[in-house]
Amino acid sequence: MNEGRHITRASVALVLLLLDFAAQPVRATDERLVRRLDPATAQAVGRIVDDARAAGLPADPLVATALEGSSRRASPARIVNAVRRQLGELERARAALGSGAGEAEIVAGAAALRAGVPADTIARLRGLRPDQPLVVPLVVVADLVTRGVPVTTASASIVSALCAGLGDAELLRLREQVALDIRGGASPGRAVVLRAQDLGLALDGQPRAPAAERTAPMRTRAP
């Protein structure tokens, strides 16, 4: 009799333990949302977050967006719309980047899409850097477009930079110089064209030959 009671208690303890482990991720997310949002909004956002997790997409950026909305005193409908729209952008970004894309790449790709960078440009950038991180190129192209550079010019400059083998540090320097030029009164598109020329980049998506090679034919023709 006693033995049976012990077995029952042990089974109940095991079931409770398993239920507790199963509930951990959902409860952790709910806790962050519940603390800052009204119950209905937290529940609506929680469902979108669960959808993201089920699809293997980053969930934390969605929670962060909801919390940002709370800090900015946005209406519940606006918060839920913002999170839902972001989920769509994350899905499109992963489709463009490929299933092997990292979380930071997907989030950066989603921001680039929002800025207006076409999905096929993002896919092309992935093709140019199949095994290297793409976060910085995506951040830079999104920044350029956000600062008013025409999408085609911004996309072409980054594609050309990757074709030429420019690294992340050079891309960030290009971004910084363009931002300074714009702040100084230059037109955004012109600023990118001039800075790209300084780096020997052609904006037709093809790398321009290094300066020494470009001048070589002229020398041979001279005599």
Added chain:
Amino acid sequence: MADVDERIAAEVAWIYRTHPRPEAAARERLMERIREARPPGRRGLGPTWWLRPRAISLPPLAWAASALVLVALGGSLMWLAPLGPGAQNASTAVTTAPAGESRRLVRFAVQAPGARRVALVGDFNGWDPQASPMRRVGGTWLLSLPVSGGRHVYAFVVDGERWLSDPAAPLAPEDEFGFRKSVLVVRDPESL
């Protein structure tokens, strides 16, 4: 560049003002006290015996048995203890700071000479204006914060009302709330 130098100089001056340098003789006094200290010896099971860290050697079988006992004890306590809000808070803390996650100390700075208070908000602190108040040094507000690797977005909140993006950082496109956040890329070989 000169602006950055001035900021760093002001920060260093602040550190020197608030952290007085040790006296020249301090090292000698410390060494003297170490020499005078009693050498360690057997002192019985007094209160200090229980508080001092010790290395315990056990055969693997004994470790395994101890682990089993601890797991069984933990399981029975979980069964007895009600799942209250405290337990939920504990799991949330683990979620926001996973063990082994690589973080880097990032220094944030913004010029806001007329501000009464400035806070840093971002996806790394739940966009909570109370979480990361910045420290004023002259007209500059500074804060160093450990941030995990990856792409992050952030902003500054001036006097609890006005949101500012970082003029030196890349911009994110306008969000649903009508604001252009600043972007921070923290290098982490595992995620970037």
